[in-house]
Amino acid sequence: MSRILLPKNSPLGRRKFLGLGVAGLGAGLLSGCDRLSEAPKFIDMLGSAESLTYRIQRFLGGGSALAREFSEADLSPVFKVNGTQAPDTPEYAALQESGFANWRLRIDGLVTKPLDLSLADLRAMPQRTQITRHDCVEGWSAIGKWQGPTLADLLRRAGLQPTARFAVFHCADFYERAADGTGQYYESIDLIDAFHPQTILAHRLNDEALSVGHGAPLRLRVERQLGYKQAKYVMRIELTDRLDHLGLGKGGFWPDRGYEWYAGI
Numbered sequence: 001m002s003r004i005l006l007p008k009n010s011p012l013g014r015r016k017f018l019g020l021g022v023a024g025l026g027a028g029l030l031s032g033c034d035r036l037s038e039a040p041k042f043i044d045m046l047g048s049a050e051s052l053t054y055r056i057q058r059f060l061g062g063g064s065a066l067a068r069e070f071s072e073a074d075l076s077p078v079f080k081v082n083g084t085q086a087p088d089t090p091e092y093a094a095l096q097e098s099g100f101a102n103w104r105l106r107i108d109g110l111v112t113k114p115l116d117l118s119l120a121d122l123r124a125m126p127q128r129t130q131i132t133r134h135d136c137v138e139g140w141s142a143i144g145k146w147q148g149p150t151l152a153d154l155l156r157r158a159g160l161q162p163t164a165r166f167a168v169f170h171c172a173d174f175y176e177r178a179a180d181g182t183g184q185y186y187e188s189i190d191l192i193d194a195f196h197p198q199t200i201l202a203h204r205l206n207d208e209a210l211s212v213g214h215g216a217p218l219r220l221r222v223e224r225q226l227g228y229k230q231a232k233y234v235m236r237i238e239l240t241d242r243l244d245h246l247g248l249g250k251g252g253f254w255p256d257r258g259y260e261w262y263a264g265i
């Protein structure tokens with residue numbers, strides 16, 4: 001915040017400045033903000049432009065802003081399939097064969113009550129439906145109608161331990177399987193996006209069960225970020241306090257390969 005609003009050598013320190021600006025806020029909230037402001041350090045956020053977007057969205061009122069929602073008339077006639085078209089593991093093939101009857105979503109890590117949920121369990125929860133635009137870095141967009149429970153509801157059921165800071169989505173597919181066994185797709189978001197009202201685990205697209213191409217049986221929709229954050233084939237949601245021990249250490253398959261971790265749009 002000081003970086004954006006104060007000259008470098010301002011005599012007004014960051015704490016003082018925060019103190020003046022948010023005098024009415026409780027100490028708990030302040031320390032929460034402080035904790036979040038340090039999130040980028042955990043993943044060694046190199047790009048200053050990325051860091052700036054993150055800070056602007058988080059501190060200048062963007063924390064709860066909603067992504068635009070569209071009407072049925074806006075739905076794209078074709079929603080492109082991109083990235084993995086179908087995970088090529090025997091485990092996934094077996095799940096697909098059973099119509100995903102044996103599939104379970106695992107929620108674990110820094111939670112108080114780890115969960116194993118079937119598709120029926122997820123369908124029985126309150127559902128959110130949203131028509132949003134998906135923007136891929138490759139330069140295409142598509143408007144689709146997604147349905148599923150909010151991640152917030154799932155996390156409330158699992159209960160967060162106080163040290164939890166990130167939700168990590170482990171996927172069934174290897175986008176690029178290396179000889180050492182790495183290359184499994186994964187993504188992660190902070191708790192503000194995790195509890196955002198438009199962040200859902202979608203099992204339906206355009207009023208039909210999610211196809212294998214689009215991430216069956218369950219994929220993330222985190223609507224204020226780019227396409228590669230929208231993890232398909234989600235098998236496990238892990239709550240963590242850091243990201244540097246996963247994959248190549250940058251918090252996601254594409255972030256590990258040079259893309260921004262915080263892909264705000």
Ligand SMILES: Nc1nc2c(c(=O)[nH]1)N[C@H]1C(S)=C(S)[C@@H](COP(=O)(O)O)O[C@H]1N2
Pocket residue numbers: 079080081082083084135136137171172173175185186213214215227228229230231232233
């Ligand atoms: N598990 C997994 N999730 C993924 C990908 C992938 O290859 N594997 N590709 C990402 C990218 S780059 C995009 S644009 C979208 C594409 O989603 P779609 O196939 O439903 O259009 O999924 C994202 N999520």
Ligand SMILES: [Mo]
Pocket residue numbers: 082135136137138227228
């Ligand atoms: Mo993408």
